[in-house]
Amino acid sequence: MSFHARIAVAATMTLAIVGLAAGSSAGLAAEVAPTALATIQPAYVPSIPNPVVPTVTPAPGEAVAADTQQPDDTIAYPTLAAAVAAQQARGEMDDDLRCLAGAIYYESKGEPLAGQLAVAEVILNRADSGRFGSSICGVITQPGQFSFVRGGRIPSVDPSRPAWRTALAVARVALDDAWESDASDALYFHARRAAPGWGRVKVASIGNHVFYR
Numbered sequence: 001m002s003f004h005a006r007i008a009v010a011a012t013m014t015l016a017i018v019g020l021a022a023g024s025s026a027g028l029a030a031e032v033a034p035t036a037l038a039t040i041q042p043a044y045v046p047s048i049p050n051p052v053v054p055t056v057t058p059a060p061g062e063a064v065a066a067d068t069q070q071p072d073d074t075i076a077y078p079t080l081a082a083a084v085a086a087q088q089a090r091g092e093m094d095d096d097l098r099c100l101a102g103a104i105y106y107e108s109k110g111e112p113l114a115g116q117l118a119v120a121e122v123i124l125n126r127a128d129s130g131r132f133g134s135s136i137c138g139v140i141t142q143p144g145q146f147s148f149v150r151g152g153r154i155p156s157v158d159p160s161r162p163a164w165r166t167a168l169a170v171a172r173v174a175l176d177d178a179w180e181s182d183a184s185d186a187l188y189f190h191a192r193r194a195a196p197g198w199g200r201v202k203v204a205s206i207g208n209h210v211f212y213r
Contacts, residue, residue, distance in 0.1 A: 075178065080113050083179045087169035097171055098154075099137035100124075105157055105167040106148035108209070113170060115207030118183035120174035122211065125187050186211035 077083035103123055108116045126132035126139045133139035141152045148155065157164045173179050182204040183189070189211045190196055200212035 077178065080117065080173070080179050083173045084113055084166065084169045087172040088165065090172060093168070096136040097168070097175065099140050100174065101164070101167045101171040102154040102157065103140045103146060103148075104170050105164055106155070107146065108207070109163040109167065111207040111209070113166075114182060115209055116167065116170045117174055117179060117181045118186065118204060118206050118209065118211055119189065120171055121181045121183050122186050122189055124174060125185065129187065182206060183211035185213050188212040
């Protein structure tokens with residue numbers, strides 16, 4: 001084979017190899033391209049509907065009851081001393097309070113708080129019974145009942161005295177029924193040193209007084 005013939009054969013083989021390589025690359029690109037360009041679709045997530053909240057319409061009677069219900073104003077005190085101390089800042093005063101405080105002051109100042117409250121209970125129980133007077137002041141000023149009363153009047157008291165302020169506070173506790181007295185049903189009392197010989201039921205002995213019903 002001549003030199004020119006060998007060159008022609010080599011050129012022909014080179015062109016054939018180049019053609020095969022080009023065809024192979026085009027086929028590979030045709031297979032890969034669609035995969036690379038494919039669009040990823042998001043998964044479908046169903047939406048959750050909002051919960052249905054039932055509407056409850058109260059009956060007319062229930063609505064009125066809710067609107068008219070009043071809070072309990074009763075305060076529970078841990079001790080009688082706490083109940084008395086809580087009344088000290090109150091300044092209003094009517095006739096019943098003034099008369100009751102006067103009786104507590106004159107009959108039991110210096111007594112323990114329980115004894116002062118017991119004296120107040122006797123007066124309130126007498127007023128409730130209707131047998132001693134029609135009012136708190138009427139019970140106290142009734143002739144022959146309390147020795148401190150002069151001419152049907154309760155003597156005035158210096159309002160700056162601590163014993164008077166305590167008597168006022170105890171009177172408020174009694175009027176508000178803010179503490180249960182050991183003599184809650186008593187109608188009579190006398191000093192321990194006295195011996196009246198009453199045929200009555202004793203309910204309590206507090207301080208220097210004995211209480212009966």
